[in-house]
Amino acid sequence: MKKVFLLLVLMVGIYDPALAVEDNYSFADPAQRVKFLELTAVLRCPMCQNQNIADSDAMIAHDMRRKVYSLLKEGKSKEEVIAYMKDRYGDFVYYKPPVTIATVWLWALPVIFIVLIMFFVIYRRSATPEQDTAAKLEQAEAMLKQDDS
């Protein structure tokens, strides 16, 4: 029983997503194969929107994989393939959004938030203690006077 369990663990261990690509695309150049796997991981399926085209079984994902394959075979670079897909399916198809007026807030908002909070904290810190120190000084003065007498 233990051995069976160990075997199972080992089998899970050697599972490699690269082996899971079911379409039989053959590449003469292993570098091209790496490119293909990378591209199908970062391109998004327009049909099942939370899957990349490597994962999705929708027909459109099959077609897009086939297209990526043929474009790579033609010697196109990764950027060219991404541009080709963006040309047809929009920025949506690539998981990394471009910086535009609409998307720049994704980066700007957290920074603005942090800066605002920092200002707020500094303002609070510098504003409140004055009364405190004045009161404390008074107290200290009183204590000193007491000591003197």
Added chain:
Amino acid sequence: MNKKLVLFLIPLVLFAFLVVFLFQGLFSDPRQLDSQADGKPVPAFSLPDLMDPSKTYDQNVFKGDVTILNVWGVWCVTCAVEMPFLTQLRQEQNVHFVGLYFDQDLDPDFGTKTLSRVQEEVTDMLSRYGNPYRFNIFDVYRDTSLDLGVTGAPEHFLIDSKGVIRMHHIGDINARVWKSKIAPLYQQLLAEKATAEQHEKGTEE
């Protein structure tokens, strides 16, 4: 302003923004993508007629008529649902529908379906639900669908008489969609076509 009032208003305003944002989300359709085809001419292609493969069409086939290009297949249930309405539109308003047919055989290079089998299925479906199409273009390798940015079926492209795509509608055309979304632009394109023709006549004389 009163400091307490400000402290009270900040969360209230934030909450109001959140409510508006989430309320919008209730009615937004994530499948409604910005089409890249809008305003562009139909991409170049050369594809056979579905029923008569000896005939081939290219992108110039759309010039001279306001066309609704309907992407469909026999395997698509929604296409069957909209077909009677499309047929009615053709009969009543003489809408110029052209089909872009593609089959679902996952790998066209190793597809097992023969053309005659596909034709049989198409004829069967059109005789059952009505035939809205002037002709059907057979997108054998689904390349043209990819060029058009098609994500599935049914999808529709409203093409003006110069062969430029003016609207990409994902999903079916029913009476409501026709009236609110497609008919206004369709009428506008017909009017554009009429003025263009008049203009041409004017220059000829």
